[in-house]
Amino acid sequence: MAEFHEISPNASLGEKTLNWVDNRFPLSKLFKEHMSEYYAPKNFNIWYIFGSLSLLVLVIQIVTGIFLVMHYKPDAALAFASVEYIMRDVPWGWLIRYMHSTGASAFFVLVYLHMFRGLMYGSYRKPRELVWLFGCGIFLALMAEAFMGYLLPWGQMSYWGAQVIVNLFSAIPFIGPDLALLIRGDFVVGDATLNRFFSFHVIAVPLVLLGLVVAHIIALHEVGSNNPDGVEIKATKDANGKPLDGIPFHPYYSVHDIFGVSVFLFVFSAIVFFAPEMGGYFLEYNNFIPADPFQTPLHIAPVWYFTPFYTLLRAVTTELMYVLQACVAVGAVLAVVKGKLPMVFKAGIVGAAVVIIAMMHSIDPKFWGVVAMGGGVVILFFLPWLDNSPVKSIRYRPDWHKYLYALFVVNFLVIGYLGTQPVSDIAGRISQAGTLFYFGFFLLMPWWSRLGTFKPVPSRVTFTPH
């Protein structure tokens, strides 16, 4: 509780106004804490721009979304026409709509890059686990937001994409069919589905998203940012208690971010104005055909940002289940033979492995495909506890770790690409290899992240003035 602060009667009107506010609301205090006296490491590189840019895109999505809702009709009979009405008859409607549709894809590009930055520099390691968890929550909410938003234009891809994904839930044993019914509000995707998705897309999920973003930033500002060296700048402070390698966020990183925003907006506008369909990846061609429940498109593919996870789903076949069962068995045997655990735990591991293998054998692979798809996202939440590397940043890890990360990125792009393509024998095999690699990367991380010769981490950040 701050004391009431009197100001000299000779002060300017601006100072008086600020003082009046500060005595009633911590305006200057908040600005100092989060901007002018928030110390960020001075060695940030280009990878550190994607967080602020994601925030910018969130604002773009909310503002354009508000204007779209003014003209959009959440009604199965009117939705498609209302989108075309926005594109044609609403002044500047085409711009607002393209900004929103391009914004959705841009959001995922930025968030994927932002997450990969965290992966490279170990930004999820102690004490930043909660920053990472809130971030994963944001990613999950974003996926829900995008999925439900994609139904709203009510084109063929909207309709059949939703139909396929919601049907997946019915593969869950016991509750599945009722759960799918609850999500759709009907036995097939229809007007009821459109209405509830609209409600979730414009109210429920954005509220959750905003809450999580605030939590993400508060947690970040509490612990301070990590940096490309993975060095804790708070460990080396000057006489005033300021980190020696830290610089005030404002003005240094605010000018950085303004520059980043300008360049990003240039690229974003180039897409909005010259390639809003982005070759069928941002706006799918089939989605210019109104939804027709009686005509299934030949090839149903989710929008590009879901395709890596869609591949995880499709890769799980009866055959792959045998491989996965073998993996569980080998894992259990290794844990029993190699692990220095009490007998009770070992017995527990064997018991659990037997139960899991039995379940894998008896439940439809379709269900396990859903588990793989969900698991592909959920596993990210566990990253802080999977990584046992003695250093945070990839800079001081053994070289082969870098190649492994490179392989992870290549694999992610390949399974992403395969998710856009129709199934074929070769593609199926590559998808399965990609799926095993994806999960192997994370599940074996507690083991491999410790291996190799690590380089010494400097006590101060490496920085060349520019």
Added chain:
Amino acid sequence: MLNMRIIKKLLTGSAIALGLATSALAAGGGVAWDKAPNRISDMGSLQNGAKLFVNYCLNCHSAAFMRYTRLQDIGLTQDQIKNSLLVTDSKIGDTMVASLAPKQATEFFGKNPPDLTVIARSRAGANGTGADYLYTYMRTFYRDDNSPTGWNNLVFPNVGMPHVLWELQGERRAVMDHETHAFKGWEQVTPGSMSAAEYDHAVGDLVNYLQWMAEPAQTTRQIIGAWVLVFLAGLSFLTWRLNKAYWKDIT
């Protein structure tokens, strides 16, 4: 520097992997699409296309999101639209609705002909743009005694639509290879009112109109876009200098 190396490795690695995946999956089949001429800013072509559209397509197909008044964007006056293009009892502020009732159309063709407003955007695919598809489609109808309408099409086999422009193009037969059933060439059965070159040109105009109608704001969009990019390039330069100026003190 280390980062740059990693990024480069990642990029080349993924490019190779994607290349391999693409070539492994490249799907063959289907008829190649001819490249539609691009005349999107040619008002004469768009107007001719609009005329063909109203005279031939609008009988059975609607363009239910397209208002007649919007035709002013392609250089027509309100009077011109009213006098020569408003053939149904629609008003100028109305959208383009087919003369044929959907119920009747379903009886005639087995299904209601699709709306054509955004048809050019929906038909794009691996073989080309939607305009390429439509340009090829409208030029590959042929006589087929086995089909209910007496017509068939190379890019849309067993299509429900008869060849509406047959009087212009004349009747043709497709010469197929006896063994592989691959398409070998055309055989003109009866002459049309247009030469082959004139017909291609007319279809080019029609497709040009369909392309424009799918997104009437497209030309405006690109003009505004150019100015936006010029502005943002300038802004990027200024903010880059601003950033440099501030970061001078950081050592």
